């Protein structure tokens with residue numbers, strides 16, 4: 246079958262190639278993939294992977310062969326899934342039935358495809374935090390795949406959301422999520438005057454994060470899920486110390502989906518999409534033959550939100 250594979254010499258380090266068909270264990274269904282969305286994390290991994298490695302976390306498609314153990318939906322079901330083995334960008338993928346959910350009729354495949362990594366990360370990062378109703382939440386990198394969902398989900402959880410972004414071009418997009426406040430600042434400068442936060446959902450790291458740790462309230466939690474702005478940060482120990490109970494927590498989606506299966510989290514997000522309480526932003530939809538160029542555009546931050554490629 247055809248699949249997206251790595252090639253360090255190709256544009257975006259990715260190209261279409263031939264790989265063996267997947268073999269499904271008894272708890273796995275084979276899905277005929279129709280589309281997928283791209284994430285910064287897997288593209289960065291692809292840059293460092295051995296040539297010929299398959300990649301891809303997010304996918305949508307139709308169940309071609311149901312799981313032999315009787316779990317999961319029947320043949321023909323329209324589903325969205327998270328490929329933990331990173332083999333999702335292929336004509337076919339074998340997925341454990343706990344890693345995918347049926348897409349409701351009211352939700353398009355394109356919208357569903359954006360959910361697995363970006364939507365689940367935003368959902369589970371916010372759910373790590375306590376007492377959000379009426380509390381203040383800061384979302385950094387609000388124009389990114391995860392940040393865009395975190396702004397909306399924070400509002401849905403009853404929080405007052407402040408969004409940080411670095412470029413004014415994406416302000417309208419972020420404001421449309423219903424956030425209460427927007428701070429445009431590439432390095433986080435200016436956030437000092439925006440009070441303290443119960444939760445900081447951070448995908449930027451670097452300089453932005455070093456300024457933020459003094460912004461936690463006495464029970465605040467900083468959930469660190471990404472390093473788009475740099476993997477190292479100076480820690481304001483004194484400021485953190487005086488919060489009393491402020492915490493910095495690492496976040497890794499693989500670990501979170503051991504606590505709640507991706508199928509359940511995706512089901513919850515699909516429900517919100519179906520009744521219009523959650524929206525996606527997909528400015529790029531192309532055929533998967535453009536994988537290298539589209540990956541390079543995403544890494545270069547040529548657009549905000551998500552790119553979806555169809556097979």
Ligand SMILES: NC(=O)c1ccc[n+]([C@@H]2O[C@H](COP(=O)([O-])OP(=O)(O)OC[C@H]3O[C@@H](n4cnc5c(N)ncnc54)[C@H](OP(=O)(O)O)[C@@H]3O)[C@@H](O)[C@H]2O)c1
Nearest residue numbers: 285286386388389390391448470471472473474497498546
């Ligand atoms: N730990 C996990 O399980 C997990 C899960 C999901 C994602 N991640 C990681 O989280 C990060 C964000 O993922 P994503 O999919 O949301 O990425 P994305 O769609 O590419 O968004 C990146 C965001 O970071 C901002 N940004 C990029 N470079 C920056 C810089 N130098 N300084 C300040 N802001 C910068 C972008 O702003 P502009 O719009 O202005 O470019 C955008 O808001 C990535 O590092 C990804 O690998 C980790």
